[in-house]
Amino acid sequence: MKIDDLTPWKDRAGRFSALRAAAFALLAAPALWLLALLVLGRIGPEPEKAATHFTGEWTLYFLLAALAVSPLRAHLGYGRLIGLRRMIGLFAFGFIAAHFGLYILYMNGDLLKVATEVVNRVYLTIGFAALLGLAALAATSFDGAIRRMGANWRRLHALVYPLTVLGLLHYFMQSKLDVSQPALLAGIFCGLMLLRLRALRGVPPALALLLAALVAGVSAAGLEAAWHAGMTGAPWRRILLANLDFSFEVRPPWIAAAIMVAPILLLPRYRQMLRSATQS
Numbered sequence: 174m175k176i177d178d179l180t181p182w183k184d185r186a187g188r189f190s191a192l193r194a195a196a197f198a199l200l201a202a203p204a205l206w207l208l209a210l211l212v213l214g215r216i217g218p219e220p221e222k223a224a225t226h227f228t229g230e231w232t233l234y235f236l237l238a239a240l241a242v243s244p245l246r247a248h249l250g251y252g253r254l255i256g257l258r259r260m261i262g263l264f265a266f267g268f269i270a271a272h273f274g275l276y277i278l279y280m281n282g283d284l285l286k287v288a289t290e291v292v293n294r295v296y297l298t299i300g301f302a303a304l305l306g307l308a309a310l311a312a313t314s315f316d317g318a319i320r321r322m323g324a325n326w327r328r329l330h331a332l333v334y335p336l337t338v339l340g341l342l343h344y345f346m347q348s349k350l351d352v353s354q355p356a357l358l359a360g361i362f363c364g365l366m367l368l369r370l371r372a373l374r375g376v377p378p379a380l381a382l383l384l385a386a387l388v389a390g391v392s393a394a395g396l397e398a399a400w401h402a403g404m405t406g407a408p409w410r411r412i413l414l415a416n417l418d419f420s421f422e423v424r425p426p427w428i429a430a431a432i433m434v435a436p437i438l439l440l441p442r443y444r445q446m447l448r449s450a451t452q453s
């Protein structure tokens with residue numbers, strides 16, 4: 174049986190790939206940052222708790238980055254990125270495994286207590302279901318598994334969408350009152366889902382990204398307002414209107430929309446415009 178060469182900076186032909194090396198360095202940077210904070214004792218009074226938060230958030234960033242690969246290829250023609258999807262997905266799994274490991278540490282290694290908490294707290298049950306699903310995806314991310322599983326591989330790996338939703342729901346539930354960050358990420362998720370629609374395939378890329386930005390912004394605003402209204406009975410109209418007040422901060426819907434349109438700058442036409450603007 175041939176074992177995959179997993180050296181991250183090599184392409185399938187076994188040659189050095191600058192793109193893969195750069196991606197690996199970028200993806201590994203948050204782990205190194207976390208390690209440095211822990212070693213230097215700069216992470217705060219409750220290191221396990223802070224590191225649990227860090228790894229949980231980064232898992233979602235990686236999952237969203239993995240989900241962004243296909244739309245970037247379909248709409249912007251960045252075909253080479255597809256080879257990075259597996260690497261990004263494996264980083265997501267590495268982070269979620271660390272997240273769970275840190276939670277076990279936080280519970281002083283008492284596995285019975287961990288199991289009881291997972292069963293009794295719905296947000297942990299949901300997180301655990303997502304963890305098990307991501308473990309199944311990571312375990313079947315190798316060429317041998319892809320060959321052996323055939324069409325079933327695609328079906329299994331399509332689970333990444335519901336698993337990301339479970340991860341987001343876990344984030345909303347543990348955030349309790351301030352759900353601006355989970356709403357931001359959920360908005361981006363909705364924008365990315367829009368870009369997957371076949372109906373958008375023939376649409377000019379800039380227009381597709383603008384539509385995705387609209388969906389991302391509206392979803393982030395709607396989800397935040399709906400969450401507050403459902404949890405606390407707060408008036409959803411006031412929460413929606415708060416997004417138009419820029420005196421304190423830029424609210425998540427605008428950030429979600431800006432993140433969705435940012436790849437427009439990668440389009441050759443806009444890159445050329447930027448280049449001429451900076452040269453003149």
Ligand code: HEM
Pocket residue numbers: 222225226227228229230231232233269272273276291297300301302303304307340341343344347
């Ligand atoms: C795909 C699965 C999961 C994802 C994406 C995820 C993500 C997250 C995120 C984003 C946070 C919030 C970080 C912050 O507030 O800055 C979080 C918090 C947390 N997660 Fe997860 N998580 C997952 C699975 C799990 C599992 C399996 C457990 C343990 C059984 C767990 C336990 C916790 C705990 C204890 C917190 C902090 C809660 C608090 O401070 O009150 N998570 N998670």
